[in-house]
Amino acid sequence: MTTAAIIPALDEEQTVGGVVSAARPIVDEVIVVDNGSSDGTATMASRAGARVVSEPVRGKGQAMTAGLESTDADVVVFLDADLYGLEPDHVRRLVEPVVDGRVDMTRGILSRGEVLDELATSGAVPYLTGQRALRRVVFESLEPEHRTGFRAEAAIEGLAGAYDLDTETVLLEGVHHVTKEVKRGLSEGLRQRGEMVTQVVGMLVVAAAAYRWRRFLGRLFRR
Template sequence: MRGVVVIPAFNEERTVGNIVRAARECPWVSEVVVVSDGSTDQTPEVAAREGAKVVSLEQNRGKGGAMAAGLQLASAEIVVFLDADLVGLTSEHVAQLMGPVVSGRAEVSVGLFGHGRLSTDLAQKIAPFLSGQRAITRRLINLIPDFSETGWGVEVALTRYIKDNNITVEEVILEDVTQIMKEEKVGLLKGFASRLRMYWHIVKVFGQGNGVASRRD
């Protein structure tokens, strides 16, 4: 079984290259697709230099929209979603994430941070369903309703469908992997405001299901 890695990215020139490199070095990955979601920095150029196929969206569609755009190019048996702002990710982590799906033990695997940083580890212990690191069979992807308008709430929408349909899920601990927080990217005030908007959109998806349009900052 081979997989395509889809990486939605918004202004992640500092980290996206390492994510692409780690994914391409995994023997189970046949292709890496980076969706630049209206980026205004060098995200597309960095991803292309590392060998990714790049989709550049002129306008920011939100995370769900970017993931949906990447899926249009993903025809492999397994689809892997990775965030573009990860720190410490290696090809071994990608293989660990894919393992339960490749082996047939699960149709979905969810990657959780372990021993990375206290702030990100704690966030995923509290809300593991918000993890952006997932491997999913193509069969299941084809059954999930359109999530292009869910924005930040895409992980909630996916989790809800999986739970409602009794899909087998396996959690995988990604040791020493962490994530750059919004406050580190754009400053304390803008980052905190962006985080509040993200949580609000997630709450709306909880209450309304798919069909919540949003944008990322």
């Protein structure tokens, strides 16, 4: 079974190298998908040992798709490029349960204090994160229009719920990320956050229904 890390990146020269270095000892291949960065993201990524794939169409989901299409790894782990504090052991804890066949998907959550961490690991609320390992067939089962912008993570959760996939939530202690408002400036950051929230909320509603229907119809016609 082969493994790859896929790291979508848009202007993350400060942090992308550290994410690549944390993933390298754990997976067979590290792929950074450069989504049209205007800074040194691609240079820093390849210097740290990643294979860099260029995806000119903006959007995190487009970058995730391009990364998956560039590899034939059986298990992939998606990691955001803006993480700091990520260590190989965090990546191992995400990848191992899927490689061992214990679960179909793991999701890694960044620590946000005791109460919120408890809520996130309980499964009581859908938890969206850029850190997740999965069998490639899970991502390939998404509708193409659900893989654009910030929709993919909500779509994956919708699919996982509808098909009763086995999942595990891993707390990534000591890992943090840089928020949009800090990275892109307050007004552009807030604009992008608004766009992200709209896409995510819409997709949470759509995906839950769409994949339940798909499974239902699939069973109906298999008889």
